[in-house]
Amino acid sequence: MHKLLTQEPGKKLLLLGNEAIARGAVEAGVALATTYPGTPSSEISANFFNIAKESPLYFEYSINEKVALEVAAAAANACVRSMCVMKHVGLNVAADALMTLAYVGVKAGLVILTADDPFMFSSQNEQDNRYYAKLSGLPMLEPSSVAEAKEMVAYAFELSEKLAEPVLFRTTTRINHSNEIVTLGDIITPVTTGDFPKDPFNYVTVPAVSRNLHKKLLKNLAAAAKTSEASQYNFIEGNNGPWGIVANGVSYNYARDAIRDLKIEDRVRLLRIGFSHPMPSRLVTDFLKGCEKVLIIEEGEPYMEENIKAIAQEAGLTIPIKGKAEDLFSRLFEFDPGMVRKNIARYFDISYTPVTPIDLSDIPDIAQRPPNLCAGCSHRATYYAVKKAAEGKATIYPTDIGCYTLGLLPPLSMADFLICMGSSVGTSCGFSKTTNKKVISFIGDSTFFHSGIPPLINAVFNNHNFTLVILDNGTTAMTGHQPNPGVDMDQLKCSGYGRVSIESIVRAIGVCHVEMIRPFRIKKSIEAVRKAIDFEGVSVIIAQEVCPLYAKGLKMAMGKPFYVSDKCKNHRDCINELACPAFFIENEKVKIDPDTCVGCTLCAQICPEHAILPLKEKSKIR
Amino acid sequence: MNPAKMDMRHMNVTRLIIVAVGGQGNLLASRVLGEAALLADIPVRMSEIHGMAQRGGVVESAIVFGNARSTIISDGEADILLGFEPSETLRAMNKCNPNTVVITNLSPLPPFTVAIGKGQYPDLHLVQSIIRRKTKKLIAINAVELAKEAGNVLAVNMVLLGALIQTGILPVTIDNVKEAIKTRIKAAFVKINLKAFDLGFQSAQKN
Ligand code: SF4
Numbered sequence: 001m002h003k004l005l006t007q008e009p010g011k012k013l014l015l016l017g018n019e020a021i022a023r024g025a026v027e028a029g030v031a032l033a034t035t036y037p038g039t040p041s042s043e044i045s046a047n048f049f050n051i052a053k054e055s056p057l058y059f060e061y062s063i064n065e066k067v068a069l070e071v072a073a074a075a076a077n078a079c080v081r082s083m084c085v086m087k088h089v090g091l092n093v094a095a096d097a098l099m100t101l102a103y104v105g106v107k108a109g110l111v112i113l114t115a116d117d118p119f120m121f122s123s124q125n126e127q128d129n130r131y132y133a134k135l136s137g138l139p140m141l142e143p144s145s146v147a148e149a150k151e152m153v154a155y156a157f158e159l160s161e162k163l164a165e166p167v168l169f170r171t172t173t174r175i176n177h178s179n180e181i182v183t184l185g186d187i188i189t190p191v192t193t194g195d196f197p198k199d200p201f202n203y204v205t206v207p208a209v210s211r212n213l214h215k216k217l218l219k220n221l222a223a224a225a226k227t228s229e230a231s232q233y234n235f236i237e238g239n240n241g242p243w244g245i246v247a248n249g250v251s252y253n254y255a256r257d258a259i260r261d262l263k264i265e266d267r268v269r270l271l272r273i274g275f276s277h278p279m280p281s282r283l284v285t286d287f288l289k290g291c292e293k294v295l296i297i298e299e300g301e302p303y304m305e306e307n308i309k310a311i312a313q314e315a316g317l318t319i320p321i322k323g324k325a326e327d328l329f330s331r332l333f334e335f336d337p338g339m340v341r342k343n344i345a346r347y348f349d350i351s352y353t354p355v356t357p358i359d360l361s362d363i364p365d366i367a368q369r370p371p372n373l374c375a376g377c378s379h380r381a382t383y384y385a386v387k388k389a390a391e392g393k394a395t396i397y398p399t400d401i402g403c404y405t406l407g408l409l410p411p412l413s414m415a416d417f418l419i420c421m422g423s424s425v426g427t428s429c430g431f432s433k434t435t436n437k438k439v440i441s442f443i444g445d446s447t448f449f450h451s452g453i454p455p456l457i458n459a460v461f462n463n464h465n466f467t468l469v470i471l472d473n474g475t476t477a478m479t480g481h482q483p484n485p486g487v488d489m490d491q492l493k494c495s496g497y498g499r500v501s502i503e504s505i506v507r508a509i510g511v512c513h514v515e516m517i518r519p520f521r522i523k524k525s526i527e528a529v530r531k532a533i534d535f536e537g538v539s540v541i542i543a544q545e546v547c548p549l550y551a552k553g554l555k556m557a558m559g560k561p562f563y564v565s566d567k568c569k570n571h572r573d574c575i576n577e578l579a580c581p582a583f584f585i586e587n588e589k590v591k592i593d594p595d596t597c598v599g600c601t602l603c604a605q606i607c608p609e610h611a612i613l614p615l616k617e618k619s620k621i622r
Numbered sequence: 623m624n625p626a627k628m629d630m631r632h633m634n635v636t637r638l639i640i641v642a643v644g645g646q647g648n649l650l651a652s653r654v655l656g657e658a659a660l661l662a663d664i665p666v667r668m669s670e671i672h673g674m675a676q677r678g679g680v681v682e683s684a685i686v687f688g689n690a691r692s693t694i695i696s697d698g699e700a701d702i703l704l705g706f707e708p709s710e711t712l713r714a715m716n717k718c719n720p721n722t723v724v725i726t727n728l729s730p731l732p733p734f735t736v737a738i739g740k741g742q743y744p745d746l747h748l749v750q751s752i753i754r755r756k757t758k759k760l761i762a763i764n765a766v767e768l769a770k771e772a773g774n775v776l777a778v779n780m781v782l783l784g785a786l787i788q789t790g791i792l793p794v795t796i797d798n799v800k801e802a803i804k805t806r807i808k809a810a811f812v813k814i815n816l817k818a819f820d821l822g823f824q825s826a827q828k829n
Contacts, residue, residue: 014653014656173671178668178669180666336696337692355719356719357719359756369678369680370733403677575737584737585736
């Protein structure tokens with residue numbers, strides 16, 4: 001049985017934040033869950049995917065976040081408890097659905113999880129999605145710990161039903177990817193089918209209907225404000241003043257630890273905001289009234305700070321309230337306990353000597369260790385083929401989101417522009433129209449399904465001129481090898497799925513020049529790429545080769561390792577052009593680590609001396 | 623155990639940073655420690671950054687034992703630094719202060735940037751002398767050799783775990799950790815892993 005289905009209320013488990021969130025949903029009787037994978041949220045849905053195999057839960061990897069939200073919105077309006085999980089930027093994709101879903105509301109609980117990523121550990125921006133709650137008029141909950149996240153998810157379903165609105169549940173990476181001891185609760189048996197009685201004048205959002213629905217939303221928002229005032233997730237700790245601290249999310253933990261470390265428990269009142277939209281104005285007013293001076297600790301934007309200053313103004317309070325400032329907290333990146341301790345000490349003028357850090361000035365430069373495409377990754381071969389085929393041409397390489405974005409790094413250097421999912425194709429239209437360079441763009445299979453298709457239609461219709469390379473490695477590799485519509489689900493021993501062919505889509509769109517390549521047949525691939533880039537108009541190359549890490553996970557047959565024989569003349573084309581992590585240098589000679597090499601043969605094909613040969617027995621080198 | 627002592631174990635906060643290269647098994651090592659703390663009834667919180675672990679990047683975990691709520695550790699605030707790879711141990715020196723105890727594996731895994739001439743791998747003697755000079759104590763062991771001796775090079779994480787527990791700085795006992803190894807690791811590998819743990823423990827004693 002899946003560990004998150006354990007029926008032992010009271011049992012303590014060490015859980016990852018994302019496991020605790022999935023468990024919270026299971027305890028609340030979630031019956032339908034949807035997602036498009038994205039770090040730091042991915043393990044929530046990875047767990048749902050497996051839980052669904054042995055429980056009544058219906059789970060799907062939807063094609064993108066907008067579709068995921070639409071599926072869940074319908075289910076919740078058919079009276080089925082639903083959850084929709086995505087990373088923060090995913091909510092941008094789903095925002096169109098979100099804004100009007102807020103008007104329509106829900107009948108059964110719908111929890112929309114947005115995983116924000118301060119510091120951008122694995123994201124293209126660090127937008128603060130609390131503003132989506134404000135923009136849409138929906139309630140928002142934010143946990144401070146893993147254990148609280150589990151409880152709060154279950155509460156979010158109740159809240160959603162009480163208010164008849166979806167609830168936004170915001171985490172940050174340090175919640176998703178922290179482990180903590182969590183106590184299991186009871187599991188509610190999910191109700192998997194409901195009904196949707198026709199009621200078009202409340203559900204079909206033509207202007208006349210929406211004018212009424214907007215009124216309804218404002219009423220619900222007022223009810224949410226009342227609930228927020230009394231919520232157990234907004235609370236004050238410490239009865240003493242005169243100093244006030246307001247904190248949310250993980251900042252609350254850092255504040256609590258700092259108050260203890262600085263021994264100022266008897267001088268501070270701490271307001272923790274966990275129900276952050278709407279803000280509890282009365283609670284905040286009462287809190288402010290007992291303080292001489294207030295510090296607001298929140299990662300990201302000054303969301304609470306703006307609110308609290310407005311509340312203070314209403315109440316005629318003129319005490320100093322600060323948060324984001326040059327000498328205090330930044331809008332940039334994530335916070336840490338030491339930074340919070342230091343800023344609390346500075347703001348309230350408490351004497352405090354931080355630990356003496358060690359002197360790092362005489363530590364020598366250490367070679368960087370950036371992540372790299374795996375040994376045997378087919379993207380390396382495709383990039384090499386395109387590079388060779390485009391040699392001598394002035395190029396622009398718009399790229400997209402996936403493992404292949406690592407092609408940015410030298411020596412491949414095959415990425416020039418990226419803003420969001422699918423942008424490789426859309427930006428190719430603009431670059432090819434406005435420059436005289438050859439535009440060749442890259443997109444992975446999953447990203448193509450997510451948002452690469454409409455811009456490709458755009459390109460054909462508007463008669464643009466560029467080459468799109470679709471890197472089809474049969475999985476959504478970057479986020480942990482989730483399926484996508486092009487994946488052969490039999491390989492995952494899952495039945496009842498369809499399969500969509502990328503080639504058929506591309507041809508149906510009307511792309512006249514389509515080349516199918518197997519990137520490890522390097523000569524043929526270079527030839528095919530040459531033809532495609534010489535074509536005037538939109539051409540598409542589909543590079544098909546399974547991701548070796550995925551293949552390894554599925555125990556598919558892998559190639560045999562290679563070694564560098566003594567025919568090697570040490571000009572190092574292999575290392576310098578491919579930078580495969582299986583290479584290393586020993587005694588000034590190129591070597592291949594047989595435990596890392598998966599036998600893709602790429603280096604053997606490009607070695608001018610034909611010095612790289614299949615290894616018969618592993619003992620030969622090392 | 624007497625209640626007063628137990629309280630101390632809860633009150634005191636011990637902060638551990640583990641750095642490794644993707645694939646070295648440090649996440650499993652931190653899970654084992656978390657499980658051991660659960661068995662010992664010690665509050666524990668851990669965080670990890672593992673987005674690119676499988677693409678050869680650096681993986682860092684922070685484990686906070688005792689009565690704290692934070693799951694991450696600020697620069698200069700680690701009580702112990704455990705490095706699975708010598709150059710990564712050195713790179714993580716920003717987490718240390720003069721009272722930090724450092725444990726490092728001595729077998730290098732040079733990053734590919736070295737192979738393509740985009741950086742230097744630091745000299746191992748220099749690495750050790752710098753760390754020794756700047757921190758309270760350095761325990762340096764060849765974990766790969768000991769793992770091989772235990773029967774599987776992949777048991778490097780258990781060797782290092784053994785050395786870590788030997789320092790006595792963490793509020794968990796040898797038995798807690800061995801018990802946790804048994805619950806977290808597949809039965810077939812438990813014996814080798816326990817042996818690796820013991821070898822690491824002994825080697826730290828001699829250090
Ligand atoms: S996981 Fe797959 S796609 Fe990603 S870098 Fe590794 S081999 Fe390439």
